[in-house]
Amino acid sequence: xTAASAEPALEVPIRRSDCDPAGIxxxxxxxxxxxxxxxxxxxxxxxSLVLERGMSLRIVSVDCQFVAPVRxxxxxxxxLRRAALEAGRAVLALEGAAAxxxxxxxxxxxxxxxxGTERCVEFxxxxxxxxxxxxxxxx
Numbered sequence: 001x002t003a004a005s006a007e008p009a010l011e012v013p014i015r016r017s018d019c020d021p022a023g024i025x026x027x028x029x030x031x032x033x034x035x036x037x038x039x040x041x042x043x044x045x046x047x048s049l050v051l052e053r054g055m056s057l058r059i060v061s062v063d064c065q066f067v068a069p070v071r072x073x074x075x076x077x078x079x080l081r082r083a084a085l086e087a088g089r090a091v092l093a094l095e096g097a098a099a100x101x102x103x104x105x106x107x108x109x110x111x112x113x114x115x116g117t118e119r120c121v122e123f124x125x126x127x128x129x130x131x132x133x134x135x136x137x138x139x
Contacts, residue, residue: 009077061109082134
């Protein structure tokens with residue numbers, strides 16, 4: 001999979017540490033899964049963005065519908081698409097499935113922040129290009 005492609009989906013193994021005592025992923029842990037998936041799609045350049053350039057992609061809004069439980073041992077297939085992209089704001093659509101069945105749909109709003117000042121800034125060109133390369137949503 002290329003870092004900015006929505007095909008094929010990124011598969012995330014759901015481990016015991018992700019789950020509640022019933023063996024179902026504990027809903028706040030989805031945010032960690034989403035963050036890891038976005039970092040994976042954006043590739044190694046994201047690391048240098050944070051460590052060398054002092055910038056971060058921050059999730060400022062999450063809307064998630066949980067269609068069915070994701071359980072310990074499942075492999076959650078995540079698909080990331082671009083719903084909207086502006087100079088310093090991106091709306092990302094994320095779909096999750098396990099065992100071929102839909103499990104969740106989320107919309108995440110991300111902004112680019114300058115570390116230290118916590119000021120929102122425009123996406124640097126390389127990050128903007130990777131976000132723009134994501135498959136757009138149909139809506």
